Amino acid sequence: MMFDRPARRKYFSHGMTILTGLSIVAIMVPLAAVVYQCVVLGGSVFNLDLFIKGLPYPCTPRQGVTCQQGGLAVPIVGTLELIALAALYSVPIGIGAAIFAVEYAGERASARIIGMVADVLAGVPSIVAGAFVYALIIIYDPTIVFSTFSGSIALSVLMVPIVTRTCEEALRTVPNSVREAALALGISRWKTTLRIVLVSALPGIVTGVLLAVARAAGEAAPLLLTLGDGCAHPLQGVTQEGCALPLWIFYGATSPYQNWINLAWGAALLLLLLILVLSIASRLTLDRMARRMRGE
Amino acid sequence: MSPDNPFPPPTSQTLRRVSKWGDRFFLVLVLLATAAVVAVMVALVAVLVYGSREAIESLGLSFLYTRTWNPTGNVYGIVPFAVGTLLTSAIALLIAVPLGLGAAIFLTQQAPGWLRAPVAQLIELLAAIPSIIYGFWGLIVLVPLMRYDVEPLLSKYLGWTGWFGGNPIGLDVLTASLVLSVMAIPTVTAISRDSIAAVPRSQKEAALSIGATDWEVTRRAVLPYARSGIIAGIVLGLGRALGETMAVTLVIGNRNAIPTSLFSQGQTIASLIANDFFEVANPTEVPALLEAGLILLVITLVINIGARLTLARFQAGRGVGAE
């Protein structure tokens, strides 16, 4: 086949190039469509009220009835609470496991196993994480099964593998000369690891945390099973039902009320912007790390 | 030593005594963190087994072959949802693999250097968009599009295949599959890209030197070498599709029955759990739902571990042959 009809083969090759290029275009279409929709529909409610007002009474505009736009203050605060708690558990655990894998296990099999466990955990469906936390907490205290606390644990299950993996990679990029320089000065091992190596790898670690936060901020499925619906009662305690942005989008999207649907688009746009900002921030810190490693 | 020594001898300083306890305590903390990560992995399975024990005991194996899900009658079977899950994932892959692999090929072989990084980042952005937003968009934009424009056409021209029976309302297995494919593509693309990039230049150059066209180089020299990595990427994309919840829940129609056509409303395991959990009428349903979750977990674990091991072997292998 390789040695006949060179012209036809060439045209075929060009054709395949076009086809593969079209794949890229085809992939960009849903991306553009989703972003466009969020911007257009979400933009109409994107004003200051969106951030400071509470949720509106559900209603659909009709003869003689105007609906309030309302705002997302409650879900926003709820999401911030959830992420803060989830980060509180997942970041130390993730960094600790990464430190063990790189600094103590090094090249041994246990390091690769930890990495493998992290990768596999990253592939666990988020709804299963929610079901797991539900089943776990119901053993200990059924009254707090639907709560902000519960939701934060579910989110941390999703965050831990991301933090572990990215932290591990960041630590591995720190050259051994740094560790040797510190050890040779008589600095104890734990201080070398914590105050010199970790500090050196900090941009990479921050990137990992930002990525994990971006993932957790957008997850609705695990919260469906653990958060309950506390959107009507803002700022309750951590053991009470809570509210979150992505979960609220689900409620708003499936509701028959036009003002809630509009607000849900606003929330979708807000989430997109949040994730965009976190993405850019993580890329910037990664660049800073690369520059620092080159000694600039 | 010499009288005009400019440097006075070092003075003693107060340095803290070296204690082993700092190192020991730190090691304990770090070990605990590591144990926690491993424990989560183990606990996932263990806790779900415990939570679903009532269902496992009372239903036994019938859970795996019963075709109905009826809480009021205490009849629980995973078949409709397993079918729904597999069907939507299969169709999603059917779309995602050519597109994702095509994109990966274009990015690594053809695309000019300045185009690669931005496009790759855009594709990663696709992966970063939350599932709920895809679901919302699917519900408001894609569903009407399918219902009024695409599906009538499909019914008209391809109805003879038997796959497109029934009245299309847009909320169906097909739409769900489309949304899933969008979410699987970035995984397939990213891993395929890495696998193709790992192919040593010598392979490409050898093919080029005997007069192969670009496409022939890709097809005959590059892809076979990268094959196991690409397959691992596809399997990981499958794993992602199997577990997707919010996007699917909003567009699949939520009917607890085996879909008979692509226009049928259906339900995946993930969407079943999402839909039924919050409004559980009969308390016996909860253990059954947890058992469904356990099954989903086991399936995705097996797929993920298999794919990761294959990928690890592929990456180790390339180290041997690469230059």
Added chain:
Amino acid sequence: MELSTETPKMEVQNLTAYYGESAAIQNINLTFPERRATAIIGPSGCGKSTLIRCLNRLHETAPKARVEGSVFLDGEDLYGIDATAVRRRVGMVFQKPNPFATMSIYNNVSAPLRFNGRPSREEMDAAVLRSLQQSALWDEVKDRVDAAATSLSGGQQQRLCIARALAANPEVLLMDEPCSALDPIATAKIEELIAQLKNNYTVVIVTHNMQQAARVADYTAFLYLGKLVEFGPTEQLFERPQEKLTESYITGRFG
């Protein structure tokens, strides 16, 4: 200089060091006299680096590394006490300068104080000043001690590393091919430095450059394939070598 009249600062007895199953050095017996510079020379792969890294117990941080035998500092067995404590008494300067990239010049030099104790600001200032003077870097950086350490040239960075090692107040300073990454002018500056440092510290220097050993060291040890071939006053080793192997190496017949 008579070996018999010198006080041994460090002593190595029957030292064998392994990486996994293979021994990089075997049965080394050596003394390092106090306040003198001792050079370790030999062809590539003869175990010079491994030997010097056993002196501050850095060898054991490598994967699958193992040590048999003893190393004594002022008569104390270094393998019987905490490794971190050993490294506070035996400092090291590496082949490639490795200042902490995230820190300023001042913070680099004061690092051993800050991480190993609770120094006051005055103590740190005094130590930084003294260390930078001792490493002949003070005049060049006195106006910019808060600048990033990476803003210095290679030769300056190496002197910074020397200052940092000195700030830890060691008794012995190990130098593992400290000039091999530097240009001739920077090298000359550091060789000058060693002549001064000898007055206060015991120096052990690994070098692949025989002329450097001849210039700088009071005593020289010649290693070949992991074994100690000859050890003695530098002048004697170079002009009247006792072993045939030493003579071959010095006259350039191999290595």
